[in-house]
Amino acid sequence: MRVFATWKHKSRNWLHKIMERYVVTGGAGFIGSALVRALLNQGGSQVAVIDNFLSGKRSNLEGLDGALEVHDADIRDFDAMSRMVKGAAAVFHLAAIPSVPRSIAQPVPSHEVNIDGTFTLLRACAEAKAGRVVYAASSSAYGDTEVLPKVESMMPRPKSPYAAQKLMGEYYAGVFADCFGLPGVSLRFFNVYGPRQDPLSPYSGVISIFMRCLIERRSPTIHGDGEQSRDFTFVEDVAALCIKASQAPGVSGKVINAGNGNRYTLNQVWQTLNKIEGVSIAAEYGQPRPGDVRDSQADTTLARTLLGHQPEFRLEEGLRRTLAWYRETST
Numbered sequence: 001m002r003v004f005a006t007w008k009h010k011s012r013n014w015l016h017k018i019m020e021r022y023v024v025t026g027g028a029g030f031i032g033s034a035l036v037r038a039l040l041n042q043g044g045s046q047v048a049v050i051d052n053f054l055s056g057k058r059s060n061l062e063g064l065d066g067a068l069e070v071h072d073a074d075i076r077d078f079d080a081m082s083r084m085v086k087g088a089a090a091v092f093h094l095a096a097i098p099s100v101p102r103s104i105a106q107p108v109p110s111h112e113v114n115i116d117g118t119f120t121l122l123r124a125c126a127e128a129k130a131g132r133v134v135y136a137a138s139s140s141a142y143g144d145t146e147v148l149p150k151v152e153s154m155m156p157r158p159k160s161p162y163a164a165q166k167l168m169g170e171y172y173a174g175v176f177a178d179c180f181g182l183p184g185v186s187l188r189f190f191n192v193y194g195p196r197q198d199p200l201s202p203y204s205g206v207i208s209i210f211m212r213c214l215i216e217r218r219s220p221t222i223h224g225d226g227e228q229s230r231d232f233t234f235v236e237d238v239a240a241l242c243i244k245a246s247q248a249p250g251v252s253g254k255v256i257n258a259g260n261g262n263r264y265t266l267n268q269v270w271q272t273l274n275k276i277e278g279v280s281i282a283a284e285y286g287q288p289r290p291g292d293v294r295d296s297q298a299d300t301t302l303a304r305t306l307l308g309h310q311p312e313f314r315l316e317e318g319l320r321r322t323l324a325w326y327r328e329t330s331t
């Protein structure tokens with residue numbers, strides 16, 4: 001394990017004592033790094049990132065100012081996790097192999113990280129008596145349940161190994177709360193997009209792929225007819241919700257949707273991007289992907305009532321901000 005520390009206030013030990021320590025697994029990833037930024041921006045926070053850099057990048061954490069430790073470690077390593085979560089006010093568990101098609105192509109590594117890794121991390125948190133765990137669950141757990149929007153009380157119907165693994169993580173978070181006294185809350189993220197989402201992997205999120213195509217003036221290939229719909233959620237709204245979930249009273253053991261409450265088809269997203277950019281590039285269409293659900297939209301009642309959540313970013317504004325970031329960083 002290597003540790004990279006950027007303690008800005010190392011000499012001010014008294015300050016550390018009154019600062020809250022937060023752990024973010026997967027903190028070098030797309031959503032994790034946005035959460036790390038949000039935690040550091042709120043002030044009074046020490047943040048420890050745990051990441052094995054499988055898909056995460058050091059560059060995602062560049063330019064961060066504050067009390068940040070970065071641990072190159074694997075969530076399946078119980079001893080390392082036990083040391084690192086000790087004294088944490090909250091542990092945000094985002095580390096995962098987060099892809100439906102990858103879990104079908106390579107089910108073993110995704111099972112080992114998403115289920116065994118989550119179990120190991122929870123066990124370490126319970127034994128170290130860490131604070132509340134906020135678990136990054138997934139809307140994929142709903143599968144193709146026909147009712148929209150998706151409400152947390154629905155029976156889950158996972159359609160892929162990834163969806164089943166993320167659901168198992170929720171169950172374990174609940175069981176650790178009930179049986180081992182580890183407070184935990186699961187947030188079901190709905191198609192998150194925003195700056196730092198990697199567009200280069202074959203398993204990349206659709207909006208990051210659209211961004212790259214738009215900048216390079218190419219047609220994207222959409223799997224299926226493009227009329228499948230998603231509740232696209234801007235990454236800063238998700239980070240804000242994670243922080244609220246770590247603080248709100250009475251939510252331990254709960255599963256809460258983390259979405260916008262809207263739904264847009266892939267065709268609509270591509271058209272909106274064309275409009276923002278003032279171009280007219282037709283999409284191409286390919287075979288639907290196995291394991292993909294047709295429609296997804298969050299019922300946000302629980303997030304509003306239990307966490308006081310109100311998403312700040314509508315789709316067009318989120319797309320503009322995301323596009324600005326891709327433009328700035330593309331060479």
Ligand SMILES: NC(=O)c1ccc[n+]([C@@H]2O[C@H](COP(=O)([O-])OP(=O)(O)OC[C@H]3O[C@@H](n4cnc5c(N)ncnc54)[C@H](O)[C@@H]3O)[C@@H](O)[C@H]2O)c1
Pocket residue numbers: 025026027028029030031032050051052053054055056057073074075076093094095096097098113117136137138139166188189190191192193205
């Ligand atoms: N992006 C979405 O739309 C979405 C939707 C639902 C749920 N989620 C969940 O949100 C979380 C973050 O996803 P993301 O989109 O930021 O993906 P990401 O790939 O950018 O982040 C995952 C991070 O976990 C790290 N990681 C993987 N295996 C690890 C291991 N064994 N030990 C330590 N670190 C490890 C990776 O290096 C990476 O930094 C995941 O748990 C994912 O399942 C994401």
